[in-house]
Amino acid sequence: MKVLVTGATGFIGRRVVGRLRQAGFDIRTASRLPQRLAGEDDAVALPGADAPQEAYLALMRDVTHVVHCAALNNDRGAGEADLRAVNATLTGRLAQAAAKRAEGRFIYLSSIRAVVAADFSGTIDAATPPAPQCAYGRSKREGEIAMLEAFAAAGHAGATALRLPPVYGEGMKGNLRGLMRLAATGLPLPAAALTAVRSLVSHDAVAGAVTHLLARPTPPRPTYVLGDASPVAMAEIITAFRRGCGRPARLVPMPALPFRLLAMLSGRQASWQALVATQICDPSLLASEGWMPEADTLGRLEELARQAG
Numbered sequence: 001m002k003v004l005v006t007g008a009t010g011f012i013g014r015r016v017v018g019r020l021r022q023a024g025f026d027i028r029t030a031s032r033l034p035q036r037l038a039g040e041d042d043a044v045a046l047p048g049a050d051a052p053q054e055a056y057l058a059l060m061r062d063v064t065h066v067v068h069c070a071a072l073n074n075d076r077g078a079g080e081a082d083l084r085a086v087n088a089t090l091t092g093r094l095a096q097a098a099a100k101r102a103e104g105r106f107i108y109l110s111s112i113r114a115v116v117a118a119d120f121s122g123t124i125d126a127a128t129p130p131a132p133q134c135a136y137g138r139s140k141r142e143g144e145i146a147m148l149e150a151f152a153a154a155g156h157a158g159a160t161a162l163r164l165p166p167v168y169g170e171g172m173k174g175n176l177r178g179l180m181r182l183a184a185t186g187l188p189l190p191a192a193a194l195t196a197v198r199s200l201v202s203h204d205a206v207a208g209a210v211t212h213l214l215a216r217p218t219p220p221r222p223t224y225v226l227g228d229a230s231p232v233a234m235a236e237i238i239t240a241f242r243r244g245c246g247r248p249a250r251l252v253p254m255p256a257l258p259f260r261l262l263a264m265l266s267g268r269q270a271s272w273q274a275l276v277a278t279q280i281c282d283p284s285l286l287a288s289e290g291w292m293p294e295a296d297t298l299g300r301l302e303e304l305a306r307q308a309g
Contacts, residue, residue: 003067008031028044028059059094064102066098066107080138107213110140110143111140114138118277123282126285128225144161160222164201167200180308191235191253197232209224212290
């Protein structure tokens with residue numbers, strides 16, 4: 001069976017390709033940056049959102065499954081129109097071609113931002129009603145809808161969205177990379193401002209979930225929420241990074257109020273609310289189907305910081 005992996009040169013896509021090859025799948029890689037695919041066997045450029053449908057259909061030659069990792073993230077300053085073009089329109093058109101030509105699964109790597117805002121506090125599972133609050137989240141949710149509608153129209157039941165919390169691993173970017181850099185400075189940090197609990201997921205666990213869903217004989221559910229086995233506190237994340245850097249934790253017992261007031265006065269109240277929000281992802285649905293989540297989140301984070309140092 002051949003699997004088309006889009007975004008194959010990206011942070012998660014590279015891990016997915018490696019895991020699928022280990023599992024014995026033939027791979028066709030696709031990227032919006034085809035120059036990064038130089039030297040790869042069976043590598044193609046991913047068409048743009050405005051490309052003719054024939055270009056998408058051509059991707060599906062001899063393909064059984066599609067794993068759609070390609071995306072435009074909200075950490076690049078992209079506008080809403082660009083986010084919708086890549087995350088929604090392109091996803092829908094790829095799903096239409098897959099529903100017509102491929103016989104197997106279509107796995108879309110989505111985000112918990114398709115469901116909740118960054119300042120949401122609570123538990124997120126596969127049944128959480130979608131209520132995206134940012135342009136990135138709305139574009140990912142529109143991509144989910146377009147994918148599921150394309151497969152429903154074709155009478156197929158093989159499409160699913162994996163809603164991901166922040167993903168860590170070698171080459172990670174975004175807030176987790178920023179936290180690791182902050183931890184490496186060794187600056188004292190206020191423990192009272194770092195009590196929020198978060199679910200994370202390793203890129204290895206994401207790749208494992210993809211491989212698991214492609215190997216299962218029964219069709220997947222329309223959506224799953226991924227996450228490591230146990231959520232971790234922000235203070236624990238910082239401490240793990242600092243252990244990996246060979247630094248003491250240096251979390252001082254300062255109250256959170258001064259930092260909250262500073263955030264308000266500087267116009268960064270939204271960032272503060274996101275920092276102190278507790279977001280727990282419940283991956284029990286996919287775990288009940290045999291997927292194994294990562295059990296040693298803090299150990300993995302410590303090792304990442306050690307390797308980065």
